Amino acid sequence: MLITMFDKEIVFAMISFIQANPPLFILSILLLSLVIILWGLQYWIIQQGKQFFDHCLRYCGTLKQVVRKSSLYRRMQYKYPRFFVFLSRRFQPQHFYGLPLTLLLLAMGYILALFTGLVEDIVTSDSIVTIDHLVSYQMNMLREPNVVNFFIFITSFGSAAISCLIVILVCVICGIIRQPYILIGLLVSTIGSSIFTFLSKLLFHRTRPEDALLLEQSFSFPSGHATIAIALYGFLAYLTIRFSPNFIKQVRIFFTMLLFAVLLGLSRMVLNEHYLSDVLGGFLVGTLWLIVSISLTEWLSASGKITWQLPQSFMQNYTVGLSIILVLIATLIYAAVYQFPLLF
Structure with a gap:
């Protein structure tokens, strides 16, 4: 019973605080949400970032091979060789x-x-x-x-x-x-x-x-x-x-x-x-x-x-x-x- 009354007092005090200071409450929620989001992103990148990056590289490599095998790509490459040489150099990661x-x-x-x-x-x-x-x-x-x-x-x-x-x-x-x-x-x-x-x-x-x-x-x-x-x-x-x-x-x-x-x-x-x-x-x-x-x-x-x-x-x-x-x-x-x- 005492715990319940104590909890009610805490809830009542929080409601009174929010009603008296709505901008401060909004700012607190905004900062807390920001910290949680950034921490979550940081944790995910540390745990999964390298694997995700490796997957992206593999998908890009597969897509590159599919595009190069297409007949449209070969015709365009034959027609505009200089443009394709320039374009290929722009995407070289080396x-x-x-x-x-x-x-x-x-x-x-x-x-x-x-x-x-x-x-x-x-x-x-x-x-x-x-x-x-x-x-x-x-x-x-x-x-x-x-x-x-x-x-x-x-x-x-x-x-x-x-x-x-x-x-x-x-x-x-x-x-x-x-x-x-x-x-x-x-x-x-x-x-x-x-x-x-x-x-x-x-x-x-x-x-x-x-x-x-x-x-x-x-x-x-x-x-x-x-x-x-x-x-x-x-x-x-x-x-x-x-x-x-x-x-x-x-x-x-x-x-x-x-x-x-x-x-x-x-x-x-x-x-x-x-x-x-x-x-x-x-x-x-x-x-x-x-x-x-x-x-x-x-x-x-x-x-x-x-x-x-x-x-x-x-x-x-x-x-x-x-x-x-x-x-x-x-x-x-x-x-x-x-x-x-x-x-x-």
Whole structure:
């Protein structure tokens, strides 16, 4: 009987909490669902990823043989020999100029098409604009101090000061490991995406949501923080994956970066600094420039300019660990001293 009464009190308290804080409840469910989905995908890829990839390769090989045996393919190959030689080279997985570059270009074109479609929806005030204002209204009611302070800390990772600090530290690490050509991709990703975002803000001239919690002077679309979440931190994750020979560690690095990028983009909406479409636009811009920088880095790697198999040394591990601690401390100071919420 006591257990039943206790359970009823817990249920009643939860219902009261949900009724009093619907935006916080929705945000909690969203974050919990995101973590569960990402963890499930990570677990599946670790357990079944290699087998699934091998199956795909076998199916592609079988399909390739079937197509080559068809009479239509033979007639077209005889009629257009140069085109088929060019096409076959684009799908050769042995070198960067074949299948890897083809996939990167296809991904780049797809991301650019998505960004163009998003811009068109915003300009024509499509349904995405209605969703923007609905989400902004819900986030405007979320004023829990602990939640706000947490997302101020998260959003500080996307600030210009912290981003510049990270780039400087990566330059130092690349100097220690004697891999200066890595910096080309890093600078292309960060500087290129930042310039693209700055020009886009001037072009679209979109105002920010009302009642923002932080003082920001630039325009709203696309979100610079969401852009840097993918362009900078995505490239750092790519470098970490490239230097790591362990498949399980590579998968975990990828999903950790993905969760962090989503949290950084979500922080811009929780603090009511950007609309949902601003964050999505920033993600697309960051992904576009990340693909460009990865393509450039892989080209440099294929040219023998970059070596990924490096001997582990105490100096390297010490510098990386010290850099991570320095970034965390700098972000805490930046969030506490420089970012002043208008609410408090």
